[in-house]
Amino acid sequence: MTRYNEELGMRNEELRMPGSNRAADSQRKKWKSKLCAAQFIPHSSFLIPHFRLCLVLVLAAICLTACHGRQGRSGFEVPAEFDAARTYEITFWAKNDTNKTQTDIYKKAIAGFEALYPNITVNMKLYTDYGRIYNDVITNIATNTTPNVCVTYPDHIATYLTGDNVVVPLDGLMDDARFGLGGSEVRFEGPTRGEIIPQFLDECAFSGATYALPYMRSTEALYVNKTYVEALGYELPDVVTWDFIWEVAEAATKKDADGVFAVNGQKVMIPFIYKSTDNMMIQMLRQLGAGYSTDSGEILILNDTTKDLLRQIAAHAKSGAFSTFKISSYPANFLNAGQCIFAVDSTAGATWMGSDAPLLDIAPENIVRFETAVRMVPQVDPEHPQMISQGPSVCVFNKEDPQEVLASWLFAQYLLTNDVQIAYAQTEGYVPVTQKAQGDASYLDYLNSDAGDALHYPVKLQAAKLLLDNTQNTFTTPVFNGSASLRDAAGALIESVTKSVRRKQTVDDAYLDKLFDDTASLYRLNQASGRSGMTSGGDLGPLPTGAKALLGSLLAAWVLLAAYAIAGRAKRK
Amino acid sequence: MKKILAAVLALIVALSLCAMAEEAVSYADYVAADLDSEVTITAYVQAHQSWWDGKVTIYAADQDGAYFLYEVPCSEEDAEKLVPGTKFTATGFKSEWSGEVELADISNFEILDDDTFVSEPVDVTDLLGKDELIEKMNQKVAFKGMTVEPSTIEGDENEYAFLFNWDGSGEEGNDLYFNVSKDGQTFTFTVESYLCGQDTDVYKAVEMLNVGDVIDLEGFLYWYNGANPHITAVTAAE
Structure with missing residues (x-):
């Protein structure tokens, strides 16, 4: 079983006990691993190899190689013709949520595309983790063995772009009259550029060009045990505020002398669990109008508002009202067991949420019956809601042969056809990225169905509608080289204070100052201001006991030696 | 004087090392x-x-x-x-x-x-399905005389001896999942691909399994909301 680090929902299966059906974990987004990789360890007695540094060095090497000795790969230009007499073999690195239906849709899409283009063979490699794709791409950039088409995030593409013409800017291809979106010589009915939801396409434009096509979009949702909210004496509003969620979460922490929580009669209750704490911090800051970063990459996150939020979060973590996926486990598991009231996770994880969820990770006998409500993520100002836009995009990698790139582009474009878009969107609480698919009669029938079966699971449909109804209220963070690291840092701040209070450490001003210094150093957030990320002058904390003892012994040894030398000299005199 | 100094220094170093180890x-x-x-x-x-x-x-x-x-x-x-x-x-x-x-x-x-030190596997076959199994968490364990049961994929009528990923969504190199039974109880075991990749004997052995095979298994008793053993060896039952 593995714990992945990505946005969507997947699970492994586990030992299945008689009479139970415990599908063990695995996947989903911001995985536990990222936190541990990110932890600054001031008491460490050994140096932690910093993988991101290695990535940067690899990329730097690529850049230097391009400048000195080797002619870098030239930029891509759309060929005048597509040579259909030749055969092409392209690789497609695809991300799925450990979801058989999703992988089947990919396979069906490839078969459909190859039927239209018999001279193009698409070889798919399946991933369940964006982080793995990212690292593999970085590794393969160095050896010129990148895939042709890859499911990825814009933040990651920004890092790929530090190479030399590694990723193809798609504007020329999209607008090409023959092979572009809706082009005259494209052998399938794809969307025109104007039919891609503008906001989603804009998310793929940075560094002066469009470097990806949106593939699927989701946002985060608040999945609520409405039954427990009402049992605590509250009425669930249409838009939940942070104040409301903290108040109810604190109320739910009441337990008797035996440690049994009043609200659920169990010994376990974590009222509020957030899956992706990077999104939590990003959305809180956005809703408060506080700094995160500028478009050009200036880091603003280490500000007083962030400190206030961390103090608040630490207080609720200390009382047991709040925890995170990385610290506790999947919010859905606790929600479905009646051990959580507010679970924030991707809309693309909706099929795991609720007493009747089609996908379950806990034994049926542990499931508690309750009414599941779906709301937008908690807000500061309900009148002006703001929520993150996320979801996979696809990019096309540059190759020496422009014909191969064109073949790759045609496949990438095929992923936006209605059949692929609608089928994939229905696997989870995703929404298609084209107006063409969103307006298709079959998709509308799906959305409005009250069949209540697994395909039309109401919680999933509500989650999808949440994004469709609020697309204008979504936002993304600026994309630049380093934005992926900044995102990690945003989540790590929350994880750090939450862990610290659980470990009986004090989260005060001194702690937060040090946390900021450590975070800036570890995530190289100070690079933009010209400081070296590896030579932060921050306080590294007290020395470990063993080191103190060793230093003490050395000092004592020197004192004794000096005393001996002085005594010897005095004796000679 | 030199001997005294050497003895004091040795004592200091020894105490320091003890401080680190204790x-x-x-x-x-x-x-x-x-x-x-x-x-x-x-x-x-x-x-x-x-x-x-x-x-x-x-x-x-x-x-x-x-x-x-x-x-x-x-x-x-x-x-x-x-x-x-x-x-x-x-x-x-x-x-x-x-x-x-x-x-x-x-x-x-x-x-x-x-x-x-390398631990010997503990036979926990008789503990399967019992609460006491949790006491063996993380240990190297053995399961004896287990029968391979069919695995199925939603929407697919075929039966398989193993699946790539829990729902069959994976491919060669991903985690392997397979069902085994003992005394009428069926359990799902895992070959964790990060522990035992596709080039390992156990990965290949599981790929060669057939429904009905009777096998002995070894692995580490990982836990995920219940026992989730990471299998490291599969052999025909003795």
Whole structure:
């Protein structure tokens, strides 16, 4: 079983006990691993190899190689013709949520595309983790063995772009009259550029060009045990505020002398669990109008508002009202067991949420019956809601042969056809990225169905509608080289204070100052201001006991030696 | 005077080393330690998952019990030194994630060269489905005389001896899932691909399984909301 680090929902299966059906974990987004990789360890007695540094060095090497000795790969230009007499073999690195239906849709899409283009063979490699794709791409950039088409995030593409013409800017291809979106010589009915939801396409434009096509979009949702909210004496509003969620979460922490929580009669209750704490911090800051970063990459996150939020979060973590996926486990598991009231996770994880969820990770006998409500993520100002836009995009990698790139582009474009878009969107609480698919009669029938079966699971449909109804209220963070690291840092701040209070450490001003210094150093957030990320002058904390003892012994040894030398000299005199 | 000085220096160094070593707790004390408390253990590597992103996850044991060290910060070179039996000391926080008790956020990890230890698998076949099984968490365990049962994929009428990923969504190289039964009870076991990849004997052995085969298995008793053994060896039942 593995714990992945990505946005969507997947699970492994586990030992299945008689009479139970415990599908063990695995996947989903911001995985536990990222936190541990990110932890600054001031008491460490050994140096932690910093993988991101290695990535940067690899990329730097690529850049230097391009400048000195080797002619870098030239930029891509759309060929005048597509040579259909030749055969092409392209690789497609695809991300799925450990979801058989999703992988089947990919396979069906490839078969459909190859039927239209018999001279193009698409070889798919399946991933369940964006982080793995990212690292593999970085590794393969160095050896010129990148895939042709890859499911990825814009933040990651920004890092790929530090190479030399590694990723193809798609504007020329999209607008090409023959092979572009809706082009005259494209052998399938794809969307025109104007039919891609503008906001989603804009998310793929940075560094002066469009470097990806949106593939699927989701946002985060608040999945609520409405039954427990009402049992605590509250009425669930249409838009939940942070104040409301903290108040109810604190109320739910009441337990008797035996440690049994009043609200659920169990010994376990974590009222509020957030899956992706990077999104939590990003959305809180956005809703408060506080700094995160500028478009050009200036880091603003280490500000007083962030400190206030961390103090608040630490207080609720200390009382047991709040925890995170990385610290506790999947919010859905606790929600479905009646051990959580507010679970924030991707809309693309909706099929795991609720007493009747089609996908379950806990034994049926542990499931508690309750009414599941779906709301937008908690807000500061309900009148002006703001929520993150996320979801996979696809990019096309540059190759020496422009014909191969064109073949790759045609496949990438095929992923936006209605059949692929609608089928994939229905696997989870995703929404298609084209107006063409969103307006298709079959998709509308799906959305409005009250069949209540697994395909039309109401919680999933509500989650999808949440994004469709609020697309204008979504936002993304600026994309630049380093934005992926900044995102990690945003989540790590929350994880750090939450862990610290659980470990009986004090989260005060001194702690937060040090946390900021450590975070800036570890995530190289100070690079933009010209400081070296590896030579932060921050306080590294007290020395470990063993080191103190060793230093003490050395000092004592020197004192004794000096005393001996002085005594010897005095004796000679 | 010189002898006295040498003796004092030796004493200081010895005391310093003792100060460094005395922090390690016994397995019993580790079990008794509160969650979220910082502990230092001394144990022996039994296996580890593949190094990735500057980290390695270790299955470890001493003569009294077993440990799971989640994502130890480590260079790839150092990870290669972690052969079964290697003694080490590690400091981290005792944590629980989905029922798995582990040492996480490791702040100190040091290989010790004084001795080695490789645990023998404990036969827990009779504990399957019982509450006592949790007491063997993370240990090297054995299951004897298990019968391979069919696995199915939603929407697919075929029966399979194993699946790539829990729902059959994966491909060669991903985790393997297969069902085995004993005394009328069926369980799902896993070949964790980060522990035993597609080139390992166990991965190949599971790919060769047929429904109805009777097999013996070994693995580490990982936990995920219940027992979730990571299988490391499969042989025909003796």
